[in-house]
Amino acid sequence: MTATFAPGARIRIRDDWPERRGPCHIRTPHYLRGREGTIQAVLGEFPNPEDLAFARPAPRRTLYHVLFEQPPIWAEGEAGDSLLVEIFEHWLEPATPAQEAA
Amino acid sequence: MSAPARPESLALLDKFVAALATRGLVTEQEIADRQASTDRASPEIGARMVARAWLDEGYRRLLLANGAAAAEQMGVSMAGAPPLGVLEDRPGLHHLVVCTLCSCYPRAVLGYPPHWYKSFEYRARAVREPRAVLAEWGTTLPPATQIRVVDSTADYRWMVLPMRPPGTEGWSEDQLTAIVTRDALVGVALPRLPVAAAAE
Numbered sequence: 001m002t003a004t005f006a007p008g009a010r011i012r013i014r015d016d017w018p019e020r021r022g023p024c025h026i027r028t029p030h031y032l033r034g035r036e037g038t039i040q041a042v043l044g045e046f047p048n049p050e051d052l053a054f055a056r057p058a059p060r061r062t063l064y065h066v067l068f069e070q071p072p073i074w075a076e077g078e079a080g081d082s083l084l085v086e087i088f089e090h091w092l093e094p095a096t097p098a099q100e101a102a
Numbered sequence: 103m104s105a106p107a108r109p110e111s112l113a114l115l116d117k118f119v120a121a122l123a124t125r126g127l128v129t130e131q132e133i134a135d136r137q138a139s140t141d142r143a144s145p146e147i148g149a150r151m152v153a154r155a156w157l158d159e160g161y162r163r164l165l166l167a168n169g170a171a172a173a174e175q176m177g178v179s180m181a182g183a184p185p186l187g188v189l190e191d192r193p194g195l196h197h198l199v200v201c202t203l204c205s206c207y208p209r210a211v212l213g214y215p216p217h218w219y220k221s222f223e224y225r226a227r228a229v230r231e232p233r234a235v236l237a238e239w240g241t242t243l244p245p246a247t248q249i250r251v252v253d254s255t256a257d258y259r260w261m262v263l264p265m266r267p268p269g270t271e272g273w274s275e276d277q278l279t280a281i282v283t284r285d286a287l288v289g290v291a292l293p294r295l296p297v298a299a300a301a302e
Binding site for chain 2: 027028029031043044046049063067070074076077078080081082083084085086087088
């Protein structure tokens with residue numbers, strides 16, 4: 001398996017809410033859904049926790065360290081502060097240029 | 103650690119362990135070994151790793167590249183433990199670790215997490231208003247320092263490599279280890295010189 005995104009790539013976290021559809025175990029914090037960030041590092045491949053939690057066969061997925069500006073997420077905070085979060089590849093989509101400029 | 107276990111909980115645990123053993127998933131010995139290594143782990147391990155990194159550039163590079171290998175060099179068995187990532191503070195950048203989803207913590211090198219690390223208050227606030235949290239800790243960062251909050255959401259465990267404070271020139275590894283507290287390894291505090299040393 002190769003990582004789809006390289007360090008420096010602009011991405012968006014999928015604006016998806018599986019918890020509204022039924023029982024699930026997800027490691028993507030709610031406050032990042034739909035938010036844009038930058039790939040900082042590829043951390044490796046790990047069995048998908050969303051399957052592990054239910055004792056299902058868990059395919060390995062690429063895990064990234066993704067950097068976000070902190071103030072836009074909460075509409076408060078200090079410019080320059082940031083959040084660095086582990087996110088699995090299936091939660092990432094490329095940020096579109098239009099949204100990057102916004 | 104907390105309230106004594108209820109008898110029915112212990113009975114349930116016995117049955118659970120027996121079921122795991124029957125399926126060949128784990129042995130009593132493996133559980134005892136893991137329990138012993140968790141009990142042995144304390145923040146002093148992480149503190150010593152930091153002190154050594156301050157003194158030994160080769161060790162610092164290893165620590166940042168592969169925290170687990172650096173821990174193994176300290177005699178910590180990392181077999182079966184999650185990978186250890188190390189976040190290096192530098193002038194202008196301070197790291198703070200939290201686990202908003204549960205209480206992921208680098209137990210292999212810091213021991214059991216403190217109660218506040220697992221509290222809803224810390225988990226909710228560290229990620230949203232880290233500066234207010236640090237202020238309540240009495241932690242003052244140098245001016246123009248950006249904060250990077252690291253939310254430990256998945257398979258890694260994270261530890262901070264703080265900056266070596268001025269006034270520690272010529273200190274031994276033991277002396278340096280003594281000023282690196284658990285709180286400094288999480289990022290809610292900075293290594294501080296004892297009052298006597300600071301006054302010299």
